[in-house]
Amino acid sequence: MGHTAFALIELGAVFFVLGVLGRLAGRIGMSPIPLYLLGGLAFGTGGVLPLGDIGGFAELASEIGVVLLLLLLGLEYSAAELVTGLKRSWMSGLLDIVLNAAPGAAVALLLGWGPVGAFVLAGVTYISSSGIIAKVLGDLGRLGNRETPVVLSILVFEDLVMALYLPILTTVLAGISFFGGLQAVGISLAVITVVLLVALRYGRYVSAVVDSPDREVFLLKLLGSALLVAGLASAMQVSAAVGAFLLGIAISGSTAESATRILEPLRDLFAAMFFVVFGLNTDPRSIPPVLVWAVALALVTALTKIATGWWAARRQGIGRLGRARAGASLVARGEFSIIIAGLAVSAGAVEGRLAALATAYVLLMAILGPIAARVVEPLARTVQRAPAAAPA
Amino acid sequence: MNVEVTPLPGIGVRKDFAMDNGRRIGVVTHKDGHIELILSKSDDPDACLASLPLTTEEAGALANLLGAPQLVAQLNEDHREFAGIHTRQISIKSGSPFHGRTLGDTALRTRTGVSVVAVMRAGQVQPSPTPEFTFTEGDVLVAVGTSDGLDEAIKILRHG
Numbered sequence: 001m002g003h004t005a006f007a008l009i010e011l012g013a014v015f016f017v018l019g020v021l022g023r024l025a026g027r028i029g030m031s032p033i034p035l036y037l038l039g040g041l042a043f044g045t046g047g048v049l050p051l052g053d054i055g056g057f058a059e060l061a062s063e064i065g066v067v068l069l070l071l072l073l074g075l076e077y078s079a080a081e082l083v084t085g086l087k088r089s090w091m092s093g094l095l096d097i098v099l100n101a102a103p104g105a106a107v108a109l110l111l112g113w114g115p116v117g118a119f120v121l122a123g124v125t126y127i128s129s130s131g132i133i134a135k136v137l138g139d140l141g142r143l144g145n146r147e148t149p150v151v152l153s154i155l156v157f158e159d160l161v162m163a164l165y166l167p168i169l170t171t172v173l174a175g176i177s178f179f180g181g182l183q184a185v186g187i188s189l190a191v192i193t194v195v196l197l198v199a200l201r202y203g204r205y206v207s208a209v210v211d212s213p214d215r216e217v218f219l220l221k222l223l224g225s226a227l228l229v230a231g232l233a234s235a236m237q238v239s240a241a242v243g244a245f246l247l248g249i250a251i252s253g254s255t256a257e258s259a260t261r262i263l264e265p266l267r268d269l270f271a272a273m274f275f276v277v278f279g280l281n282t283d284p285r286s287i288p289p290v291l292v293w294a295v296a297l298a299l300v301t302a303l304t305k306i307a308t309g310w311w312a313a314r315r316q317g318i319g320r321l322g323r324a325r326a327g328a329s330l331v332a333r334g335e336f337s338i339i340i341a342g343l344a345v346s347a348g349a350v351e352g353r354l355a356a357l358a359t360a361y362v363l364l365m366a367i368l369g370p371i372a373a374r375v376v377e378p379l380a381r382t383v384q385r386a387p388a389a390a391p392a
Numbered sequence: 393m394n395v396e397v398t399p400l401p402g403i404g405v406r407k408d409f410a411m412d413n414g415r416r417i418g419v420v421t422h423k424d425g426h427i428e429l430i431l432s433k434s435d436d437p438d439a440c441l442a443s444l445p446l447t448t449e450e451a452g453a454l455a456n457l458l459g460a461p462q463l464v465a466q467l468n469e470d471h472r473e474f475a476g477i478h479t480r481q482i483s484i485k486s487g488s489p490f491h492g493r494t495l496g497d498t499a500l501r502t503r504t505g506v507s508v509v510a511v512m513r514a515g516q517v518q519p520s521p522t523p524e525f526t527f528t529e530g531d532v533l534v535a536v537g538t539s540d541g542l543d544e545a546i547k548i549l550r551h552g
Contacts, residue, residue, distance in 0.1 A: 076402035085401055134402060143420045144406060144430030146438040149398050156401045257423060322438030377439075 010054050014043065018272050029139070031132045033334045034366045036272050037359055040279015041287075058277045063240070065274030066339055067230045068267040070241040073130065073159060074248020075256045075263075079199035082249065085156030092150070092312035093157035099304040101126040107297055108354070117354055119172055120344040123165055124358050125301045129334030129366065130155040136370045137329060147313045147322040151329045154312055162336060163192055163246065166239040169340065173347035174237070188238050195246040206247075207255035219262050241339060271335065278342050279359065286356035294360035298368060305330040306372075321380050328376035332369020337362050406430070419451075427451045448514075453530055455515025456483075460532045463510060463517065467536065479509075480542045482549055484531045489552035496523030504544040506537030 021039050025032035077085075086093075104125030108118040133155060142148055167188035171180060198206070210225055212218040226244050233243025251259060287294075309327030318326070341358035344350045398406045400420070408418020408430065416432040426445060433441045446454065460481040467479035484491060490498055500506050511518045511525065512532040518525070535545055 081399060081401040084399065130402070138403075141440060141443040143400065143403060143428060144408070144418070144432075144440040144443050146416075146432075149400055149406070152401045152403065318438050319436065321436050325439070 007054050007057070011057070014039075014054070014276060015269075015272075018276065022272075030370055031129075031135070031332070031334060031366050032272075033129075033132070033275060033338075034363045036275035037279045037338070037363055040276035041282060041284045041359070043276065043280055058273060058280070061270050062274035062277035062342075064227070065267070065270035065272070066241050066342070067226055067244040068263060069271050069274070069335055069339070070245040071226045071248045072260060072263055072267050074245040075251060075260050077156060077159070077249060078252050078256075079196050079203060079249055082156055082160060082196065083200070085153040086160060089150070089153040089157050089312065092154055092308065092315065093161070095311060096154060096158065096305075096308045097126060097161065099308055100301055103297055103300045103304065107293055107357075111293070111353070113350060113354060116172055116344075117350050119169065120340060120350055120354060121358070123169065123340040124337040124361065125297060125333070127158055127162060127333065127336040127340070128155060128305065128330050129332045129336060129369070130159060132332040132334045132366060132369055133329055133373075136332065136373045140373065142325065142329075145322065145325065147309075147316075147318045147326040147329075150313045150316050150318070151309065151326050154308070154330065159245070160192075163242050164188060166242045166340075166343075167237065169343060170239045170347075171237055173344055173349040175349065176237075184237050187236065188242065191233075191236075191238060192242075192246065195250055199250040199252065203250055203252035206250040207252055210251060210259070211255045215262065218258070222259055222263060223266070239343075274342070275335075275338060278338050278345075278355075281345060282355050282359050283352065286352055287360050290353055290357040291360055294357055294364060297357075297361055298364040301333075301365075302331045302368060302372060320384065321377065324376050324380040325373075328372040331365065331372040333362055333365035334369075337365070429454070452514030452516075456512045456530070456532045459515060459517070460512050460534065463512070463534055467509065467534065471536065476538055477536060478539050478542060479534060479536050480546075481512075482533045482535055482542075482546050484527050484529055484533070484549065486529050488527075488529070488549060490527050490549060491529050493527060494523060495521050495525045495527070498548060500535075500545050500548065503548065504537065504541040506535045506541045506545040508533050508535050510534040 017039055018036060021035040022032040025035050101122035104121035104123070105118040108114075108121040111117075113121070133151065137143055137148060137151070164185070167184050171184035176184070210218070210221045212221060226247055229243045229247045230240035231243075233246075234240040248256075306324070306327030309325075309330045310323040313323040313326035337358060341355055341362075345352070345355045393409050395407055395409045395418070398408075400406055404420060404422040406418060406420045408416045410416050413434075414437065415434060416430075416437060418430055420428040420430055420443070422428070426447065429442070429444045429446055429451075430440050431442050433439045464479045464481050471477045471479060495508060500508060508521055509519070510533075511521050511527075512534070513528070513530070533549070535542060537545065
């Protein structure tokens, strides 16, 4: 059999298995991300079924997956929403950073991975998965709840923080000096401000450039501009993902809606590939030694997210049950934690054990998050009925 | 009514208001245009008892059911000083011979003395329909006349 035939068979097998895993995830009502990661672990080195021939394609596909994930995230928000979200929730947002980045940084320092490792793991434990959370809120019929805007504005804040964090991360990983890092931060801050201003004032022109009544032309223009912007951003040391995110914010209105519709299947395909590649690059045998740490981190950061949501909801004058729901909704971590860990591992700036820890952590949190959101209400009601509850 | 409008970033907009009994009722309008009807719980005003996804047609039909009585009540209030004049809502049900035909075709005014003062369709009020106004299934007519005339009009609209 020729090389091409082999590659096709392997790729087909990978996609088919992912499809089966996705269906399984849908059956038990959980996010497919943990299963994709497990799939990647199974296919990769030291796994059950090592794959060799599709490495090059898989790497590029996973890069495109990250770009599309962030582009669609940007498309979901309008610039106006981001600005109001920033105004309304900056205090909760700051608390969120302090409470949820600290445990990750502390564990990395304890394990002797140095400041770079600490910076990476802080990002991994900080960022909630807006994809998983939005879906869970919809599934549980909580979109009309009064605490939901609180949760959503925290997510908006986090995504904006990501737009700042990723460029800093890329420079830190590249081992650039402190001064170079400051320069990168300055550039990315300036770029983000300019994009927000452009999107607020001239969003319709950006939309007009990519918009087209013809589906095929529209798709090609969208994908082309996304990859162009991502590539340019990457060349400017601002990180490809952030470029795509900002392009998504600049595209607005009905163009954004049709763009989301057209790109969703592509995003699902490439993003699935991204999770698999991450799993492929992680040796399953490296997970058991860090499992204890992953479980400890999962428990601590579940509690810190609950505290964040509780505090943010209390500031908006929401009752105790609502506060508990807001906190539990925020627990899920997912795609962005993996994006951060993936960047760090591919840069070769951190050790493989960090990837193993991040994988185990996201596996736990992507499963635990939706469960926490679901069981919090009955639990909180039981606690409320119990006499002499602790004063909050 | 004080309707609160709350943006839900990445999802859509929530519009709701507080009722006299303390509950909140309203809708979540998603970015893709579909609508969810929401009603808060009595023991926890932050949470939703129900959130029912509605299609645009369903939302329109529901708005008719809710909006027509209010219009009728208002007209009845206006006509109180004229003894013997009533306002009633008559719906064009499926199977009505006037589905797809005009108000002129019904000849209601000539046959019963009843005037159609408004038609509710998809939650919108069409005031003073002309004889060329074409009916469709689900329309709710607001008709003014004597009670005999109105009974007659209901029969005509149902059976031709």
